[in-house]
């Protein structure tokens with residue numbers, strides 16, 4: 131069968147195979163398996179790409195968020211505001227700091243955190259708000275930061291938004307953001323990896339220390355830390371792929387525009403709702419997420435999968451309806467937009483190498499499934 135995966139990691143590897151091979155040879159020769167020159171070079175190159183002063187490579191995106199929160203002073207006894215519709219890791223990282231996650235609903239069109247709801251949720255114990263730049267589109271961080279009291283930090287979860295910007299501002303600019311290089315992300319490693327991005331030298335230093343057993347010099351432990359470092363082999367992969375990230379994002383944008391066009395008939399028929407890009411948003415289309423109307427979403431996904439099309443759901447349950455966060459005491463109905471999205475959304479295959487023919491086939495099969 132003609133398989134169309136959600137993300138084509140084989141096609142992505144083919145583009146960098148030679149650079150990865152020669153880079154691996156360099157690391158095997160110098161045995162800098164953790165940290166080392168490849169990691170430093172990647173940190174410099176990614177900071178330049180992201181438009182921030184500091185990039186600290188760490189072990190994964192969940193650690194990156196926890197580290198960014200901790201470096202911003204978040205810990206036990208605090209509250210952290212975050213959207214109910216996000217990958218579970220956002221809430222998991224908050225919980226790991228010892229702080230209590232405080233959930234808010236999303237905008238029904240962009241699926242980004244509802245800004246006014248986040249401000250309403252800020253109380254005396256709030257130490258941070260975590261906007262999630264979901265699906266490749268940045269939340270309005272500047273508006274949020276301007277409205278928050280100075281004791282509340284904005285810590286951005288930019289795991290899905292590598293290369294994205296809002297009104298010309300990229301994640302971490304003037305603040306602090308975490309990102310993930312999980313293999314399926316726009317910039318993906320060949321294993322786990324992540325980074326903290328910031329213009330704040332003090333918080334960058336603190337992240338570096340906490341992630342290295344509490345100190346940057348060997349056997350000097352200034353704060354209680356843990357181990358979350360970036361490997362040299364992963365840095366090789368990330369450097370090789372970073373060179374093609376901007377072009378890959380441009381290709382994703384073109385593919386998203388093509389889906390918009392191919393789906394226009396289903397939109398007119400009231401069967402699907404297209405993703406909405408906010409004004410001033412430079413979207414990098416980590417995921418192309420539609421809502422299906424008048425059909426059982428899980429059945430539609432099942433039919434697409436049965437035809438070899440790797441449609442997915444990001445994510446089938448909002449944080450408050452997962453067993454892991456049942457202790458927060460919410461019920462269905464508390465965050466109606468997040469719940470409605472979780473019931474109806476579906477992600478179509480999208481990656482830089484996807485062809486017009488593949489997209490046409492996805493839409494044909496989708497139309498059949500909705501018939």
Ligand SMILES: *Cc1c(COP(=O)(O)O)cnc(C)c1O
Pocket residue numbers: 190191192193216217219220262287289290309310311312322323324
């Ligand atoms: C992928 C992702 C993470 C976690 O990243 P890992 O590298 O898998 O730990 C956190 N938040 C969001 C929104 C993500 O998509």
